[in-house]
Amino acid sequence: QSVLTQPPSVSGAPGQRVTISCTGxxxxxxxxxxxxxxxxxxGTAPKLLFYANNNRPSGVPDRFxxxxxxxxxxxxxxxxxxxxxxxxxxxxxDSSLMVFGGGTxxxxx
Amino acid sequence: QVQLQESGPGLVKPSETLSLxxxxxxxxxxxxxxxxxxxxxxxxxxxxxxxxxxxSTTYNPSLKSRVTISLDRSQNQFSLNLNSVTTxxxxxxxxxxxxxxxxxxWGQGTPVTVSS
Numbered sequence: 316q317s318v319l320t321q322p323p324s325v326s327g328a329p330g331q332r333v334t335i336s337c338t339g340x341x342x343x344x345x346x347x348x349x350x351x352x353x354x355x356x357x358g359t360a361p362k363l364l365f366y367a368n369n370n371r372p373s374g375v376p377d378r379f380x381x382x383x384x385x386x387x388x389x390x391x392x393x394x395x396x397x398x399x400x401x402x403x404x405x406x407x408x409d410s411s412l413m414v415f416g417g418g419t420x421x422x423x424x
Numbered sequence: 425q426v427q428l429q430e431s432g433p434g435l436v437k438p439s440e441t442l443s444l445x446x447x448x449x450x451x452x453x454x455x456x457x458x459x460x461x462x463x464x465x466x467x468x469x470x471x472x473x474x475x476x477x478x479x480s481t482t483y484n485p486s487l488k489s490r491v492t493i494s495l496d497r498s499q500n501q502f503s504l505n506l507n508s509v510t511t512x513x514x515x516x517x518x519x520x521x522x523x524x525x526x527x528x529x530w531g532q533g534t535p536v537t538v539s540s
Contacts, residue, residue: 317468351527360518361469366527404469406528411482413471
């Protein structure tokens, strides 16, 4: 049971928009801790997608966006492409302990 | 650009100690947290713990009784010891640099199997 809750899977057709939610509580996201998002392609290490809630590292396409509100955060991908098929994880902190969401598998139909 | 490389045995027997080392190149231990994170086959990410550049440690409460993370500045390395392992400890183990408000920078990961 992960501290942060994500849907196990989402899917969308190429060109569509999908969102992935990350639900926490008052002791983590709701306490003001930043949220981070990672993309994990099959057989590879996770890669940073967003830092400090909604900041995109260089090289991440602007088709990706992230937001945080209250005790939740979300990741949105517009103009879905086949290469976006991956596992996505949210991460935050809970009283200085690092916590992850359970991960969401994105399938591009 | 900092690089992190895990090393250690890929096979550990049940009840023994899993020991891994992470070698950091292109950077130094300053103002950052150095972490171990694992991923069991087909499952999600689990934070094991981290060591601050000062040497202070914080561990996942669920693993705290079995984990030690240490730092060797002279070798630019930090290490993980996990004792009394069981098959549930089989996973890909990642070492990582955690920088305040910048997120996690990951090593490539090393698979460890616990089996007799």
